[in-house]
Amino acid sequence: MRGEEVPAPGVGRSRKKAGYGLSAGRRQIRRLGLSFIPGLVWLGFLVLGYQLLSRHSDWAEVYSRYIRAWLIRPLVWLNSLLPFSLTELLLLPAALILLCLLLRLLFSWLAPAGRRVIRALRSLRALYILLIIAMSLYLLFHGYNFLRQPLSESLDLPVQAQSSQTLYDVCVLLEQHAAALREQLPEDQDGVFALDTSETQAQLFKRANLGYEAAAQTISILSGPTVLAKGVWLSHWWSYTGTTGMFMPLLAEANVNTDVQPDEELFTILHEMAHVHGIAREDEANFVAFLTGIDHPDPDFQYAAYLSALIHGSNSLYKYDKDLWQQLWEQIPDSLQRDIQARNVYWDQFEGPVQTQTQKTNDSFLKANRQESGIHSYGQMIDLVISYYQKQGVIDLG
Numbered sequence: 565m566r567g568e569e570v571p572a573p574g575v576g577r578s579r580k581k582a583g584y585g586l587s588a589g590r591r592q593i594r595r596l597g598l599s600f601i602p603g604l605v606w607l608g609f610l611v612l613g614y615q616l617l618s619r620h621s622d623w624a625e626v627y628s629r630y631i632r633a634w635l636i637r638p639l640v641w642l643n644s645l646l647p648f649s650l651t652e653l654l655l656l657p658a659a660l661i662l663l664c665l666l667l668r669l670l671f672s673w674l675a676p677a678g679r680r681v682i683r684a685l686r687s688l689r690a691l692y693i694l695l696i697i698a699m700s701l702y703l704l705f706h707g708y709n710f711l712r713q714p715l716s717e718s719l720d721l722p723v724q725a726q727s728s729q730t731l732y733d734v735c736v737l738l739e740q741h742a743a744a745l746r747e748q749l750p751e752d753q754d755g756v757f758a759l760d761t762s763e764t765q766a767q768l769f770k771r772a773n774l775g776y777e778a779a780a781q782t783i784s785i786l787s788g789p790t791v792l793a794k795g796v797w798l799s800h801w802w803s804y805t806g807t808t809g810m811f812m813p814l815l816a817e818a819n820v821n822t823d824v825q826p827d828e829e830l831f832t833i834l835h836e837m838a839h840v841h842g843i844a845r846e847d848e849a850n851f852v853a854f855l856t857g858i859d860h861p862d863p864d865f866q867y868a869a870y871l872s873a874l875i876h877g878s879n880s881l882y883k884y885d886k887d888l889w890q891q892l893w894e895q896i897p898d899s900l901q902r903d904i905q906a907r908n909v910y911w912d913q914f915e916g917p918v919q920t921q922t923q924k925t926n927d928s929f930l931k932a933n934r935q936e937s938g939i940h941s942y943g944q945m946i947d948l949v950i951s952y953y954q955k956q957g958v959i960d961l962g
């Protein structure tokens with residue numbers, strides 16, 4: 565009597581268990597599947613928001629000025645308490661977590677058949693939640709800002725085609741301002757503009773806010789919380805990618821390459837702060853850096869603003885009228901030429917495939933965000949500078 569016909573108690577239980585397990589498994593899969601729905605609804609809401617704002621730039625303007633400006637405040641405040649770059653600190657752990665989640669998803673297919681789908685769904689859900697958080701923060705803090713009214717409209721600075729002569733006149737004006745300021749600034753042993761060595765990086769980043777406070781007196785959209793830009797430890801290595809700064813929308817953090825020439829660093833601080841203040845387009849962030857630089861009470865920031873605008877203007881002039889460019893270059897004083905040359909020498913050492921590839925990626929990113937001219941939009945800030953001086957009555961209407 566082996567009892568083959570009589571199921572052993574354990575077998576019976578296991579069959580029952582298997583049946584119970586199957587329906588419980590199905591219920592679990594169903595529950596996991598349903599847990600994806602709120603995220604999908606939220607994503608739909610975000611996409612709908614993007615579609616609506618892309619059709620109504622005035623709505624996007626209201627969102628940026630009155631909703632986003634307050635949403636981002638707690639993050640900006642939290643960031644101002646930390647003197648180091650959170651972006652840099654969290655980048656590696658974030659990449660590792662992402663890699664672990666991807667591996668978990670991959671290995672879930674090695675689990676027993678009954679658990680395979682559940683494990684895969686759980687891994688997928690973790691990735692899905694991270695993606696939704698990242699997408700939400702990106703769109704709410706940066707992506708929607710690309711849909712705002714152009715600054716030329718909101719600041720009433722119409723941009724129009726200009727003659728080379730007008731561009732030349734503006735360059736001369738910028739050069740005169742820069743040259744006058746340069747005389748009072750410190751130099752290094754090579755005669756190149758240097759920062760005040762008694763000031764720490766943290767003090768410098770804090771001082772940058774004075775430019776925004778001054779500019780906000782007349783341009784209300786530049787008012788906002790105190791922003792603490794951050795120097796990046798890996799700045800020198802960033803230069804291999806041609807990156808002078810980076811706004812991290814997920815943390816509302818302005819990151820700055822501190823290895824570049826000092827005048828470029830000062831201008832970059834103001835540029836990255838413009839992104840925190842809700843100015844997303846690159847040419848407009850450059851223009852805001854110019855405005856907040858020339859309104860800054862200290863000559864070093866002012867000089868950085870005039871010199872950077874002059875470099876942009878001079879590059880445009882070179883493209884359209886080489887004779888006028890030559891004429892301009894001949895009157896630029898030696899001190900300014902040394903500073904411009906120092907920038908060129910600095911960047912020459914980093915030229916290579918990494919920089920080319922990063923520039924291409926940046927170009928694609930900008931085009932994806934409706935900046936059709938890609939990286940060339942950096943130079944368009946000069947059109948706004950021309951319009952600004954025309955409105956001031958400093959130069960003739962072209």
Ligand SMILES: [Zn+2]
Pocket residue numbers: 811835836839846849
């Ligand atoms: Zn930027």
